[in-house]
Amino acid sequence: MSEQAWETNTTLEKIAAWLGEKRSVVLLTHAKPDGDAMGSTLGLARAINLARGTSGAAATAECWYCGPMPSWWHVLARSTKVREVEPGVAPAFNLDPEAVVVCDTGSWGQLDSYAEWVRARTERACVIDHHAHGDADVAGMRFIDTSAAAVCQTMAELCRLVLGLGSVGGLPLEVAEPLYFGIATDTGWFRHGNVSPDVFRTAAGLLEAGVDHERLYNESEMNDRPARLRLLGRALASLEYHNNETIALMSLTVKDFDETGSAPGDSGGFVDVARGVKKVRVSAILTEVEAHSEDGPVTKISLRSKGGDDAVDVNLVAQKLGGGGHARAAGARVKGSLDEVKAKLLGALA
Numbered sequence: 453m454s455e456q457a458w459e460t461n462t463t464l465e466k467i468a469a470w471l472g473e474k475r476s477v478v479l480l481t482h483a484k485p486d487g488d489a490m491g492s493t494l495g496l497a498r499a500i501n502l503a504r505g506t507s508g509a510a511a512t513a514e515c516w517y518c519g520p521m522p523s524w525w526h527v528l529a530r531s532t533k534v535r536e537v538e539p540g541v542a543p544a545f546n547l548d549p550e551a552v553v554v555c556d557t558g559s560w561g562q563l564d565s566y567a568e569w570v571r572a573r574t575e576r577a578c579v580i581d582h583h584a585h586g587d588a589d590v591a592g593m594r595f596i597d598t599s600a601a602a603v604c605q606t607m608a609e610l611c612r613l614v615l616g617l618g619s620v621g622g623l624p625l626e627v628a629e630p631l632y633f634g635i636a637t638d639t640g641w642f643r644h645g646n647v648s649p650d651v652f653r654t655a656a657g658l659l660e661a662g663v664d665h666e667r668l669y670n671e672s673e674m675n676d677r678p679a680r681l682r683l684l685g686r687a688l689a690s691l692e693y694h695n696n697e698t699i700a701l702m703s704l705t706v707k708d709f710d711e712t713g714s715a716p717g718d719s720g721g722f723v724d725v726a727r728g729v730k731k732v733r734v735s736a737i738l739t740e741v742e743a744h745s746e747d748g749p750v751t752k753i754s755l756r757s758k759g760g761d762d763a764v765d766v767n768l769v770a771q772k773l774g775g776g777g778h779a780r781a782a783g784a785r786v787k788g789s790l791d792e793v794k795a796k797l798l799g800a801l802a
């Protein structure tokens with residue numbers, strides 16, 4: 453087998469032409485989809501179906517997601533055909549599509565339930581991603597733009613090509629909306645260091661297409677369940693500082709979730725809270741995910757760092773622990789109890 457590298461080996465024009473020949477397309481993304489993952493897959497699925505004049509049961513393209521799903525996902529999915537794949541269970545749908553598009557990841561480990569299903573179809577698969585690392589053998593075609601803040605930035609251009617439009621501003625609203633949502637959420641609603649002139653250019657085009665920024669923000673971000681604040685209270689109570697208060701660590705146990713009536717998704721964004729402290733360079737939250745599994749406990753780490761001259765590359769830290777991500781936002785799942793993994797993390801940060 454030839455050596456494959458995690459880099460772009462095609463163009464968006466070629467991907468659009470390739471998709472144009474397919475009678476059935478399945479769009480996939482990483483397990484536990486976020487705004488960019490759902491936005492990129494929904495946007496492209498809608499563009500393909502609009503270009504082909506197909507919808508409902510006759511749709512050319514459909515999205516499969518492996519949960520748990522975010523609380524706002526119905527806001528975004530609306531009436532588009534979506535199938536949920538149970539975590540850890542291979543998909544058993546009666547559909548063998550002519551093309552598979554994997555968005556916002558290219559890592560076998562993140563494909564969870566459908567990794568083996570994709571492995572049997574890599575020759576008709578295309579990856580569209582913006583992560584610095586991935587497994588090149590996930591797909592024969594790859595378009596990877598690590599300078600993009602969100603895959604939805606790349607996807608806006610691909611959707612424009614699929615629909616044969618002159619500008620992103622001409623995209624139909626149902627395509628523009630999920631794409632805007634992906635860009636907004638992957639940039640922390642335009643606050644993070646990945647914001648660039650291109651981000652604003654694409655976002656401006658999507659607003660011209662009719663996206664309602666305030667409605668999307670309210671329906672997704674102003675939508676917490678009361679339990680979430682109770683869980684935040686637990687996380688803040690666990691806060692400890694290390695390394696002369698430059699590292700902030702919070703931790704949540706399975707018991708914290710149970711006693712506050714919280715669901716796994718309720719802790720999203722907690723890791724950003726400690727970043728607001730002036731001295732803090734790295735913020736981490738450790739979450740006990742399986743207290744009593746057969747192989748012992750598993751702890752999830754979420755890492756964020758602050759930009760600047762002395763910025764810490766948390767992607768490198770996460771990689772030391774078997775995970776990955778971006779320079780300012782990364783994560784890992786590590787075998788061990790909260791205390792064991794905390795010690796490992798502090799070692800990796802040292």
Ligand SMILES: [Mn+2]
Pocket residue numbers: 488489556582601602603638
């Ligand atoms: Mn993304």
